[in-house]
Amino acid sequence: MKCVVFDIWGDFGHYRKFYTTSSPLTFSIPPRTAIAGMIAAIIGLDKNEYLKYFSKDRAYIAIRLMNPVKKTRISYNLIDTKNVKMFYLFRNRTQVTFEVLKDCKYRIYFFHTDQAIYDRVKAFLEKHECYYTPCLGLSEYIADFEFIGEFPVREETGKQQVDIVSVIPFNEENVKIMFEENKEYFKDTLPNEMNDERETTEYVKVLYERNCKSISCVIDKFYDVEGEGAIVFL
Numbered sequence: 001m002k003c004v005v006f007d008i009w010g011d012f013g014h015y016r017k018f019y020t021t022s023s024p025l026t027f028s029i030p031p032r033t034a035i036a037g038m039i040a041a042i043i044g045l046d047k048n049e050y051l052k053y054f055s056k057d058r059a060y061i062a063i064r065l066m067n068p069v070k071k072t073r074i075s076y077n078l079i080d081t082k083n084v085k086m087f088y089l090f091r092n093r094t095q096v097t098f099e100v101l102k103d104c105k106y107r108i109y110f111f112h113t114d115q116a117i118y119d120r121v122k123a124f125l126e127k128h129e130c131y132y133t134p135c136l137g138l139s140e141y142i143a144d145f146e147f148i149g150e151f152p153v154r155e156e157t158g159k160q161q162v163d164i165v166s167v168i169p170f171n172e173e174n175v176k177i178m179f180e181e182n183k184e185y186f187k188d189t190l191p192n193e194m195n196d197e198r199e200t201t202e203y204v205k206v207l208y209e210r211n212c213k214s215i216s217c218v219i220d221k222f223y224d225v226e227g228e229g230a231i232v233f234l
Helices: 032-043 115-127
Strands: 002-013 059-065 071-079 093-112 144-164 175-177 185-194 200-209 215-225 229-231
Touching (some): 002 115, 032 059, 032 093, 032 115, 032 185, 115 144, 200 215
Antiparallel strands (some): 002 144, 144 215, 175 215, 185 200
């Protein structure tokens, strides 16, 4: 088994938490569903059908923090575009403060059981080409990306202690964290899979270290990526 590895980054990013309304908050990392949409945009899959190609049993995605998590706030003037057709007629504006990610960068590990899709992703990344412009959550937060390489992957099973460099799906039953000094651990709940109707079918608890450091843990299954370290697919 091999996987393609690439970095994606931008000045700002926003992945809205589903339980926030008037003052949108953002997840600290992009959910797996957002990464699937980003990869689909790069290779040109239609937004109404790409989800059927990115189920967990077909598309393997792992995420690694490359820059420390930083957040700031930006105020937007939102306008009602439903009732007014001409821009100069807009009168009412609502100012809303968005929490956004700042100077964000992530390393993505990707494998697909469909060889044609896998090869297409690899080809686009190698040439630094994209069909649609990738973004970090919102269309105005345009992202850049860089192909890192294609690396052999070896699956490891059986409970053993290992340093994981990626975000970890956190389940108290199959993961035991070995907490260390001078590391900042955070846990969050992210949407992880959607059906063809864009309805979330799975949420997952994840654990990450805010400053991009590895997490030492005892885990029953992980994947060793040659030259990169141990990861866990979401």
